[in-house]
Structure formats: C-alpha cells, structure tokens
Amino acid sequence: MDSTSQPVIPDFNTISFIYFDLDDTLIDHKNAQDRALLDVWSQYPQMQQIEPLEFVTEYGATNHRLWEAYRNSEVTQRELRRLRFEDTFQRLGISSVDWREIDKVYMDCYSRHWDWIPDARKAFVRISEQYPVGIMTNGFTVIQKKKFEYFSLNRYAHHLIISEEAGHLKPDTRIFNFAAEQAGCKPGELLYVGDSYSSDVTGGINSGWKTAWYNRSGMQPELNLAHFTFSEYHRLLGVLQNTNTT
Ligand SMILES: [Mg+2]
Helix, strand or coil: CCHHHCCCCCCCCCCCEEEECCECCCECHHHHHHHHHHHHHHHCHHHCCCCHHHHHHHHHHHHHHHHHHHHCCCCCHHHHHHHHHHHHHHHHCCCCCCHHHHHHHHHHHHHHCCCECCCHHHHHHHHHHHCCEEEEECCCHHHHHHHHHHCCHHHCEEEEEEHHHHCCCCCCHHHHHHHHHHHCCCHHHEEEEECCHHHHHHHHHHCCCEEEEECCCCCCCCCCCCCEEECCHHHHHHHHHHHHHC
8 A cells, every 4th residue: 555545534533542753753853963963064174174965964874874783782872872973984084083072062962953843843732632642762861851851742741752761662562562551552542653664654553553654755665554644744633633523
C-alpha cells in the first residue's frame, strides 16, 4: 500500500492514547543542529578552509552512521559524542581541534536554536485536550530532559519516555511495550506519531500500534505501511477530530 492508497480517514476509533516522537516531529532538531554547526564553523578559523555546507553534510552523515552503531550497542554515548566530531574532522582534514571543546560549544549553540516544527505546538496542545498524550524519544536523557523543560512538555504529556532510561531504542518493540504499559493501554489502542519511517512507523507497526507518519520531506518508500501519512499538522488534527466526533 503506498501513501496514495491510504484511506482518506484512517480507522483511529480504537485510539485512547497518543505518543509523539520528539525530534523532527514536534521539535525542529535538524534545523537547530545545522544552525549550531554553522555557529561552530564560524568560531574556528581552522575550519574555514572548508565550506560550511561541507562541514554540515559530513557531520550529518557521520552522526547518522554513529547513531546506527549506538542503536546496535557498538559504541557508547560518550564514544558517539567524541567520534561524531573526530571522524568528521578527520574526513575533512581538519586538525588541532579538541572534540570536548567543540562538543560543549555545539551543545550550547544547539539549545539556543531549539524551536517547534511549524504548527506542531498548536496541534500538540489541541490533541492533548482530546486524548491523553505522551512523548517517546530516542535520545540522551540529559539533553531530552532539557527539551521537556524548555518546551513545557510535562504540562501536556502524561508520560515522557527516553530510550536511554527505558534501556531500548526505537524501533525495538520493547520500548513500545514499555510505553504501552506506562499508558495502561493495549497496543491497538495506541497511536504513534513520528517522522522516521524506520524507527517510528516500523517500530509502531511491529508492536501492534496505529501509526501516523509525519513525512515532511515527501519521502516515497516502496512500501508505506503507516496508517496515516501527513506533511502538515492540520491534516493530523483533521483526522483525529473527525475520529473523535464519529
Ligand atoms: Mg524523530
């Protein structure tokens, strides 16, 4: 089933609790990351031998590879934070930059660029008035907790679940099962809203949940098994309001 053959109104009648992914679903992580990297680039003359876009692109690819390794328990959190800069610098031929210093500068800049995805705040708040909601995120506890606080997510979310605390990363079904237990719901009563097809949609479906895929970039996977796909939040609001009143 591709996105065009999905029913206009998915069967969300059984939904009694909705979990959201955090990064790039509610919060624009990618934009904050890229802007923080540009800040780092501009502060270090030794980096300016390369183009800023080259740095952003190389870091993005390296970080993605290392997150896969972290997911597979091949590197620790500290190794990931070190290697994502060290490997990027090595590939780009940049030397004499200490990763600890860069990591600190990067994290400071990153948090200064945090912002909501367009319309996500309004949708999240409105949905939280109709359904109990929670957050389930792959990420590091210390960083994700700062985001919870910064965006006042605990005002709306009944459960805030972080992979590092749960002991498993999406798409592992064990974190979805843990979240279901926390919500006191059966899998078929849960909806997961997330931007990653491989982590959020696949993990949700394998756990028996309903899924809503926030496909902002218009990806077209060969097989789209998400129960609902949207690129603008008013469409998600539309189907949930429709579901709730029928
Ligand atoms: Mg995400």
